[in-house]
Amino acid sequence: MMHSTTFVSRLPRAFIYLAFFNFLIGSSLGGWMAEAPAMWSTVGPIHGEINPFGWLTMLIYGMTYAVLSLFAGIRPARAWVGWLHVCLAEAAVIWIVVAYILQSRPVLSVGLTFQAIAPVLFFANIWSAVVSSRRDSRGGKALPNASVDAKSSHGLGTGASERSFRSRDAQYLATDRLARRGTDIALIIFVVGAWWAALTTLFGRTYPQTLKPQGAILLEYYGWIAATVLAVSLHMLPRLTQFKGIRAQAIRVGQALWGIGLLLAVVGTVAPVVASAGSRLLGASFIWNASIYLWTMAASRPSADGGVPISLPTRLAWLVSFAFAWLLGGCLLFGIPPLSLFSLHLLFLGWITTLVYGIGYRLFPLILNRPSPRRFIALAQLLCSVVGATLMAIAFSPMSHGIGAQTMRTTLATGGILAALGAVTFLLQWLLPYGTLGQKGWAGTPATAFGPRRS
Numbered sequence: 480m481m482h483s484t485t486f487v488s489r490l491p492r493a494f495i496y497l498a499f500f501n502f503l504i505g506s507s508l509g510g511w512m513a514e515a516p517a518m519w520s521t522v523g524p525i526h527g528e529i530n531p532f533g534w535l536t537m538l539i540y541g542m543t544y545a546v547l548s549l550f551a552g553i554r555p556a557r558a559w560v561g562w563l564h565v566c567l568a569e570a571a572v573i574w575i576v577v578a579y580i581l582q583s584r585p586v587l588s589v590g591l592t593f594q595a596i597a598p599v600l601f602f603a604n605i606w607s608a609v610v611s612s613r614r615d616s617r618g619g620k621a622l623p624n625a626s627v628d629a630k631s632s633h634g635l636g637t638g639a640s641e642r643s644f645r646s647r648d649a650q651y652l653a654t655d656r657l658a659r660r661g662t663d664i665a666l667i668i669f670v671v672g673a674w675w676a677a678l679t680t681l682f683g684r685t686y687p688q689t690l691k692p693q694g695a696i697l698l699e700y701y702g703w704i705a706a707t708v709l710a711v712s713l714h715m716l717p718r719l720t721q722f723k724g725i726r727a728q729a730i731r732v733g734q735a736l737w738g739i740g741l742l743l744a745v746v747g748t749v750a751p752v753v754a755s756a757g758s759r760l761l762g763a764s765f766i767w768n769a770s771i772y773l774w775t776m777a778a779s780r781p782s783a784d785g786g787v788p789i790s791l792p793t794r795l796a797w798l799v800s801f802a803f804a805w806l807l808g809g810c811l812l813f814g815i816p817p818l819s820l821f822s823l824h825l826l827f828l829g830w831i832t833t834l835v836y837g838i839g840y841r842l843f844p845l846i847l848n849r850p851s852p853r854r855f856i857a858l859a860q861l862l863c864s865v866v867g868a869t870l871m872a873i874a875f876s877p878m879s880h881g882i883g884a885q886t887m888r889t890t891l892a893t894g895g896i897l898a899a900l901g902a903v904t905f906l907l908q909w910l911l912p913y914g915t916l917g918q919k920g921w922a923g924t925p926a927t928a929f930g931p932r933r934s
Contacts, residue, residue: 494541513895796837870894
């Protein structure tokens with residue numbers, strides 16, 4: 480099996496930087512719509528495509544390739560398949576955006592078909608890499624070193640916490656197994672949802688006003704993206720906190736609630752009698768899972784085997800993000816529709832994007848080979864983003880109906896601008912040259928993505 484030395488640095492970064500570019504556009508459009516509600520009907524579908532698929536899906540692809548390579552030594556045997564994947568995934572977003580602008584069903588069909596093929600290609604690429612890695616291992620061939628050279632990663636290749644990310648110790652086996660099951664199921668759900676949307680557009684007789692069936696949207700939003708984020712969080716949580724008390728049975732309960740709730744919610748798009756039960760079970764799963772994460776983060780302490788405490792920005796982002804997830808669960812449990820603007824902004828802007836900030840401050844210095852930004856920049860960025868997300872949620876919430884329209888427009892505009900400013904600030908920390916935003920690491924020195932340097 481050929482292991483390209485440039486794969487780790489180039490392909491995952493291509494996905495991640497394209498995700499950054501898409502997020503910059505998507506967040507700017509969101510801020511524009513918040514300030515000018517008259518543009519919602521025109522810009523809304525574009526914003527709704529770019530953020531879930533141009534930003535989060537592209538980021539998931541890139542992070543998966545990077546983490547498999549860095550921490551497991553697994554790389555696709557044929558790098559060109561990965562590059563075909565990145566081109567197809569980004570082309571899908573561009574094609575769909577153009578279709579929304581032109582209101583062209585043929586163009587939309589092409590874009591949705593690309594979007595349906597991309598996860599199939601992703602699955603095949605990852606599966607072939609795992610199979611090849613196992614074959615090489617059985618054949619006695621040396622696998623690529625999963626560690627990172629200290630010089631090329633600003634010293635990140637040292638310290639106990641990086642070893643914990645690669646560790647296969649018994650303390651991680653149960654949660655890792657459940658997390659892998661979660662990501663596998665989420666990817667299968669994405670394939671089903673993407674092909675459902677594509678085939679509906681290809682063979683439907685009318686150009687749908689909503690452009691996608693609601694069932695497919697639920698599968699993509701609450702199945703693919705939400706379930707993947709929960710699974711990735713489960714992989715990372717015990718390693719970030721060095722906490723050894725996460726019970727697999729509690730995670731299984733959360734996964735069961737989510738799976739049954741999602742199934743009923745999707746069936747409820749054609750049989751409304753079960754829609755409410757599905758939405759409420761989804762809400763219960765969010766409350767259950769968020770409670771596990773919040774309790775674990777609050778109870779965690781550095782382990783006795785040399786674990787490194789996580790940085791303040793990362794810890795705050797995780798805590799706040801799962802507080803948003805808990806709030807979303809409560810709202811779904813009490814009957815707010817999962818595809819309402821209120822629920823979707825809690826899902827994407829409150830929970831997932833805030834969590835991405837926390838994961839990014841932890842892993843992007845390693846994956847992107849960049850020093851960590853200064854703590855006060857990260858904290859200011861998080862404050863801006865969280866306040867923006869909160870204001871937008873308030874503006875879209877049911878309680879906004881009893882408040883003056885002008886007040887709500889002001890609240891929405893302020894929230895949208897703050898959220899967009901937070902997104903831009905986050906991206907600039909990884910895109911601008913070193914030192915532009917005072918990038919010297921949390922402790923004022925390079926190489927501190929995983930905490931203070933140890934001797």
